[in-house]
Amino acid sequence: MNRTYGFEGEAKHKHGEQTYKLFAHVFTTLPLATLVSATKAPTKTSTTTILSPQGLKRYFVVHGGLFSKDGVTLDDVRKIPRIGRQPGQDGLMSDLLWTDPQTLPGRGPSKRGVGIAFGPDVTKRWCLLNGITSIIRSHEVRQDGYAVEHDGLCTTVFSAPNYVDQVGNKGAFIRINAEGDQKYFQFEATPHPPMKPMAYAQGGLASLMM
Numbered sequence: 001m002n003r004t005y006g007f008e009g010e011a012k013h014k015h016g017e018q019t020y021k022l023f024a025h026v027f028t029t030l031p032l033a034t035l036v037s038a039t040k041a042p043t044k045t046s047t048t049t050i051l052s053p054q055g056l057k058r059y060f061v062v063h064g065g066l067f068s069k070d071g072v073t074l075d076d077v078r079k080i081p082r083i084g085r086q087p088g089q090d091g092l093m094s095d096l097l098w099t100d101p102q103t104l105p106g107r108g109p110s111k112r113g114v115g116i117a118f119g120p121d122v123t124k125r126w127c128l129l130n131g132i133t134s135i136i137r138s139h140e141v142r143q144d145g146y147a148v149e150h151d152g153l154c155t156t157v158f159s160a161p162n163y164v165d166q167v168g169n170k171g172a173f174i175r176i177n178a179e180g181d182q183k184y185f186q187f188e189a190t191p192h193p194p195m196k197p198m199a200y201a202q203g204g205l206a207s208l209m210m
């Protein structure tokens with residue numbers, strides 16, 4: 001991915017081979033996912049709100065999405081060997097990075113050729129199993145910068161406006177307060193230095209994020 005999307009080419013061009021290798025290693029130490037948990041009991045809930053065992057709202061934040069099998073727990077995610085490892089084409093790490101939500105129930109093939117697509121029933125089962133209020137993920141352009149999906153249990157947030165200088169989408173981010181309430185913020189692209197889109201990219205995989 002570093003090579004395909006141009007990071008390797010740009011880093012080597014500007015900073016040299018050794019610096020790129022350090023970057024690549026550091027990337028393998030970054031967390032695959034994180035939990036964002038409220039610190040106060042919620043004042044706004046419904047009969048369908050899923051809370052943690054402590055009675056708090058909490059969010060599972062991840063790049064891609066959920067898993068190609070049921071029954072995966074937070075402890076399973078914590079136990080994934082991470083440092084110095086690449087995700088490969090299948091397994092829990094690959095799922096976390098590359099899966100996408102779909103509108104149909106169940107699981108389906110991925111449009112990317114790696115990972116799977118998971119339906120609202122898959123999301124609900126996983127959130128109930130793990131006491132997760134909602135999943136927050138990115139990995140796909142949304143024209144408004146974000147989209148609330150799967151009956152509110154999965155939100156896609158895309159923070160790159162006008163992706164590759166061609167899509168015209170807004171960017172967005174979420175703020176979560178102490179009670180776990182979410183507020184969405186949208187923003188437009190701003191001018192940048194005159195560099196053609198994907199200037200250092202190799203191959204034709206830019207469409208994977210679309």
